[in-house]
Every structure is written in structure tokens, then in C-alpha cells.
Amino acid sequence: MKQKIFYAHLAILGANIIYAVNYGFAKDVMNGGYVPPFAFILFRAVGANILFWITSYFFHEKISKSDVLKFVLCGLFGVTANQLMFFTGLELTSTIHASIIMVTSPIIVSILSLMILKEKLQLFKVFGIVIGLIGAVFIISENNSVSGNSGLKGDIFIFLNAISFGLYLIIVKPLMVKYSPITVVKWVFTFGLMGVLPFGIYEINEVNWEMNNEIILKIGFVIFFTTFLCYLFNIYGVKYVSPTIVSTYIYLQPVLTSFIALFSGRENLNATIIICSALIFLGVYLVSINTIKKIN
Numbered sequence: 001m002k003q004k005i006f007y008a009h010l011a012i013l014g015a016n017i018i019y020a021v022n023y024g025f026a027k028d029v030m031n032g033g034y035v036p037p038f039a040f041i042l043f044r045a046v047g048a049n050i051l052f053w054i055t056s057y058f059f060h061e062k063i064s065k066s067d068v069l070k071f072v073l074c075g076l077f078g079v080t081a082n083q084l085m086f087f088t089g090l091e092l093t094s095t096i097h098a099s100i101i102m103v104t105s106p107i108i109v110s111i112l113s114l115m116i117l118k119e120k121l122q123l124f125k126v127f128g129i130v131i132g133l134i135g136a137v138f139i140i141s142e143n144n145s146v147s148g149n150s151g152l153k154g155d156i157f158i159f160l161n162a163i164s165f166g167l168y169l170i171i172v173k174p175l176m177v178k179y180s181p182i183t184v185v186k187w188v189f190t191f192g193l194m195g196v197l198p199f200g201i202y203e204i205n206e207v208n209w210e211m212n213n214e215i216i217l218k219i220g221f222v223i224f225f226t227t228f229l230c231y232l233f234n235i236y237g238v239k240y241v242s243p244t245i246v247s248t249y250i251y252l253q254p255v256l257t258s259f260i261a262l263f264s265g266r267e268n269l270n271a272t273i274i275i276c277s278a279l280i281f282l283g284v285y286l287v288s289i290n291t292i293k294k295i296n
Helices: 002-031 037-056 065-092 095-102 105-116 123-147 149-178 181-206 213-240 243-263 271-295
Strands: none
Touching: 002 037, 002 065, 002 213, 037 065, 037 181, 037 213, 065 095, 065 149, 065 181, 095 149, 105 149, 123 271, 149 181
């Protein structure tokens, strides 16, 4: 059993390393003038759907008609709105900013749980939410002063993406209890593709099909590794360790993304980003600490 837990941690770590690499790869494809954001999302949604439907052949499971609306909403917030805002934001902001702002997801989930699920928040959690949001606001403000309106818009889109993903996590929770993960993600991506389709088709004519091998491989990486394989890694991880432990690995993404961006020469790190990152991490820790104690 200990060996399986060890492999589970390796799988989760592998998924987050892939996520960190994904920021730079996706940005290279879009900013290189090859594939605009919405068309890129369409590629990802179509590719992921094919892979998940093939995989689901070995895990056949019917869904209840009463749950169809929930799957539609999950597709809307977890794929359509989530991906459209993320890729639009990533095109306009830095990979370091995007990864740091995404770490606010646990804080956003706590706020939405308070509003939608009527969960109680302790004082230190409220304090954590405030600290984390202050860090996010300063990150966005700093990007506006350095990059102008484009940087500000990019950060805002990434933040809205985090809110959308938070809504998705709340809606999908009861479905994950009722169905297998493969069934859930298959239908989430199916309904999400329906929402992405009109946006992707609108930009399909802007795709530069004369891509070099490097760009083709990076697109394939985003479809196969970031979308398909990472989800399978996380499924394996959740099977042997708690979901809270899995979620804490998101804290590694800004660190890994920053190292990758710095060593590749894409971006620079400054004191403001470091301080704001510390505020966000502290806020997330305060929001999550009670849940971690309960599990331990």
C-alpha cells in the first residue's frame, strides 16, 4: 500500500509539472501567430473528447436524466467559460502572473461555498481570504503598471477563469460521488465542446496551418498531456490519497512556472511578484488549514 501511495504522489507531482510547462507551451503557440486562443481551445476540446470517449469504452456507465442539467453547467463553467477566459488571459498576461493568480482557486471556492452552500467560515479563514485577495489585486495592479491595459485585461480574465473553475468544483462535487471520474469528465467535455464550438469556428480561419514541428508537438502536448493525461494522473492520485492533499500540489505550479519562465528567458521575476505570491500562499494556507486538520 505504501508503494501505491508513493506512486500516487509521483502521479500528482507529474501532473503539476505538466501544468507548469503548459503555461509556456500554450503561450508560444498563441503568441507565435499560429493558433488564436479560441481555435486552440477548440483543438483541445475536440482532442480531449476523442480520448475520453475512447477511454470511457472500458468504463461504460449511464447517467441519469435528472443529472443532465448539472453536467451541462459543469461543461459551461468547467470547460467553456474556464478555457475561453484562461487562454484569452494567458495571451495577454505573463505565465508567472497567470500561475500565481490561479492559486487563488481554493480561496474562491471557499467564498462560493459560503454564498452557495451556506458553509460557515471561521475568522482565520476570512482573514485568509482577505490576505489572498489583496495579493491577487496587487499582482493585477503591478501588471497594469508594467504591461499596460493588455496586462490588466489578461490578469482579470485569469481571475474570472479561477472563479469559473471554482463554480465548476462546487457543481461537480455530487456528480463525482455518484459516477466514475471517467464518466464525469467525458460528459463535462462533451457539453463543454458544444459551448466552445461557435467561438472556435469563428477563429478557425485565422489558424496558420504552416506550422513547424515544434509548434505541432506543443499543441499535441496540451491536448494529450495537459488535458487527457493530467486528469488520469489526478484520478490515480485521488484513489490513494485525500483530495485535499491533491489540491495542495497546486501551490507548486507558480514556483515551477516561474523557474521554467526564468530559465527559458521568457520573463523576469521581481520583488512585487514575490511578496504578492507570499500573501496569496498565506491566504490559501489559512483557508485550507482547518480542512487539513480534519483529514489528519
